[in-house]
């Protein structure tokens with residue numbers, strides 16, 4: 001088994017049990033919805049349709065980038081793709097670096113377009129791979145393999161620095177992102193992988209011209225912890241809990257984004273209440289990785305559908321209770337900070 005295949009298998013095995021999740025939370029429990037006893041709306045008037053990057057989706061949920069680039073990833077990617085096609089949800093494939101290095105690993109990516117001919121699918125590549133510029137033929141390869149609607153660039157310095165033989169050079173990532181934005185015609189989305197984007201980093205990304213940022217904050221899967229488990233680190237390491245909680249990222253992003261780029265909330269999204277709170281805080285979409293992986297591991301496509309239908313039902317009920325017809329009606333006025341008791 002190649003090193004990259006082993007690494008990707010380890011990532012699924014370690015994360016799916018939840019053992020690599022942060023102890024600290026994303027912070028959603030610190031906010032409560034304000035009950036509205038006069039909603040003045042009918043349940044049937046509520047819609048979950050959401051506009052993101054000039055396209056309409058069935059629900060404000062983006063399925064976060066996870067895997068691809070080795071044989072066993074094909075089933076997982078095919079399941080997610082078929083599901084997103086059925087429910088008109090956007091999703092991102094995992095890093096395509098493996099297939100750029102070994103074209104025989106493209107199958108687990110190609111399958112997503114076969115299963116989802118019309119869904120919104122995003123490519124994925126690490127920021128470190130953009131240092132010095134990614135060759136145009138590689139960019140074309142990533143996009144063409146899945147007929148991508150967008151490219152996601154992931155930033156993961158904690159993971160790289162804790163991974164054996166991981167990357168330890170980060171100078172030039174920002175310029176790489178700026179060039180990518182200029183070189184491609186599809187939108188570029190930049191995300192963290194669970195340690196969060198600070199207001200300062202979001203400002204720089206907005207200046208690079210990215211179309212959307214996904215804060216991917218702390219409170220869900222900790223990639224410091226994943227790599228610390230993999231490298232056999234003994235006891236607690238400070239990077240296990242390194243990162244900005246998702247709610248802090250969202251609140252910090254509000255003033256930096258204005259109308260110049262769209263905001264995705266992820267990192268510890270574990271219910272549709274978390275998505276709704278994120279939308280109140282300025283996000284257009286919530287995104288999740290681990291809950292999707294776990295639902296598929298338990299029940300395959302049906303397991304994912306069961307999870308999604310519960311989130312959908314709860315979300316519709318919540319919008320009605322708040323007197324909101326559309327997800328875009330959600331606003332900070334619907335939340336109150338819970339007093340520390």
Ligand SMILES: Cc1cc2nc3c(=O)[nH]c(=O)nc-3n(C[C@H](O)[C@H](O)[C@H](O)COP(=O)(O)O)c2cc1C
Pocket residue numbers: 011012015064065066067093094095124152153154191192193194216219220221266267268269287288289290291293
């Ligand atoms: C098994 C697994 C593999 C992942 N691989 C990638 C990846 O290749 N590229 C990426 O941008 N993020 C990757 N992520 C990170 C997720 O997209 C997400 O940002 C992070 O897990 C936080 O979300 P969560 O708390 O819902 O899990 C991966 C996550 C998981 C669970």
